[in-house]
Amino acid sequence: MQVLSNDRAPANDVARGVTADNHTEPREIERGDLVTFCLIALLVITIGAVLYFAKAFFLPIIAAFVVGTMLSPAAGFLERHRIPRALSAVMIVSGLGAGVTFIVGLISAPVMEWTGRLPELIGLLKDKLHIFDRPLALWHQFQSMIGASDAFATAPFQMPKLEWVQPALEFLPPTFTEFLLFFATLILFIASWRDLRRALIMTFRDHDSRLRALRVINEIEEHLGSYLLTVTLINMGVGAATGFVCWATGMPNPAGLGAFAATLNYLPIIGPVAMFTILTVVGVVAFPSIGEGLIAPALFVALTFLEGHFITPTIIGRRLELNALAVFISLAFWTWLWGPMGAFLSSPLLIVSLILREHFIPSSEPQLP
Template identity: 75%
Template sequence: MRVLPNERALPRESDGAPLPDSTSELPPIIRRAEVVAFALVALLLITVVAVLYAAKAFFLPVVTAFVVGTMLSPAAGLLERHRIPRAVSAVLIVGAVGAGVAFIVGLISSPLMEWSTRLPELGSLLRDKLHVFDRPLALWQQLQSMVGGSDAFSTAPFQMPKFDWVQPAVEFLSPTFTEFLLFFATLVLFIASWKDLRRALIMTFADHASRLRTLRILNEIEGHLGGYLLTVTMINLGVGAATGIICAVTGMPNPAGLGALAATLNFFPIIGPVAMFVILTVVGVIAFSTLGAGLIAPLAFVGLTFLEGHFVTPAIIGRRLELNALAVFIALAFWTWLWGPMGGFLSSPLLIVALILKDHLMPDDSPQLPQD
């Protein structure tokens, strides 16, 4: 066979010979199944959040009853060991808790009702007390005019905000009678039937390992939530008593009510102490003739909350279960946005439950990084 001069001889590969491996690194490929799975999980979370938000009137009292009932289950078990039937124990525990809540609400509501009838008078009195800030405001207006800022606020006198927000705030903070009834009925039935619910949940799984893991999860959730409730309640009662003593020593009006309010608000992390500081500041400014005398109790309360938040609570609760401050803040913001003040109360217990489930269902078996 004759080969033409202008033809190139191409190398021939033997049939079936493997191609040489490429030395270049290929980028990671995101598979379509992973994208679909991620999208489905995201849609599921959005749907759950939307349902929890839309059906707040049902889910909030039920979830609160489940969480509080899990916290109070050790007390029911203690009474049951003393040969008191669990149904009777549930009624006694819920009655005692309701009586304590009613007592605290009575201490808080009495001065609150008295002050609510004097809101216009107290508003004008507070406006007169705030004349001490006239000079700083005038200096600010001069500085604003020097830098060429707008003088829209220079001619407007300082006015107190209107009190149109009081009724919507009370409606937002106060649950309805139906929600109260649903909460207490669910709480009593949950505590009374908790042992049967535990057994049914454990026996749902067929193999021994899953049953044992479920039992460990339930025991740890019950132990941690019960210890959390007892510890936080004792700490908050101590904060309330100390606040009442501070208010009595500094001459604040109604120290018992302010102490009960401090104990109640301290159940809400971060938000509660800040709100209590604002309340003490307003009450002190109105009750005393000078601004310095009115700020003694709020500043003392700041010192008290600093000691409680940085030394007492971490030393007691930190040994039981470590909670990241960022996680606590994000959980508080999310559940408060979703369910209001009661969501803020449930944020820490729900975070504890989530951490326990994460530790048992997704154990961290990967090698740890060396410490710095």
């Protein structure tokens, strides 16, 4: 019996050791995971702070990289037709600048006209909104009946102050230096993209890593090029449909409103909401009754609903379809960080991050029921 007990003692000790190790090892792993998470969080915060405070440098550079990657398939197409890469870059950027100039020309004419008539338009809008005096009076009577404060009951209707206009105008346009840096970087990036990708791939030592980098770069280039092409075609269709709706309903300057709709539609969520607001204000001012002025905005809402829920998912397909919550969070972050240009870059940067996650952090967990 004593021998048996002595033989069992080491086994019990081993069992205790295994149990102790099993109890202590997860604590070490959890502590390491917490340290890793904190370091990654600090790295993300540091990068975000650098991108925010050095916006004047990083915004045109990163925008040129993203747009250049989108346009690189077009440069490759021209190069296959025996057009030098440098000349292709100049031609593509010149065509892009011409298109932007054309859109700005369509938009600037009505904007200048409406800006010159701003006092008159504000007076017309104020007169149209007097129809809400009766509902507001009923609301004040209801407040007095339930004992709420009637401090605003006798206050006359006033148009909202436009104190936000100057900060918004200071926030929107980039400087001439940023434009120059963007276009110069874009031309040089497209012209030297083939050499840059070769150098990037050759930085990895082993063959497997080079193949993975090549697959990642090819997939990013393919997806961003497809995204730009499909979104541009869809936005052109939205702009044409909006212009037709404005023409059919008698809205002023339907071509400019259509160009405005096509341009703003590059900004997810923000663009359609801003366009609906513009159509509402223009319709209320241009037509004798508010009901007539709301016809075009209502048709635009139906148009954007069809485009966002049926047309775009069908054309883009499952491969480029993005989660709505991820799109919204990315849009909010990049808009806060870099303004309207950040809103434009939010979806391409989200596509790049998803491709990188798919290749470098593959999901190997079993599917839960």
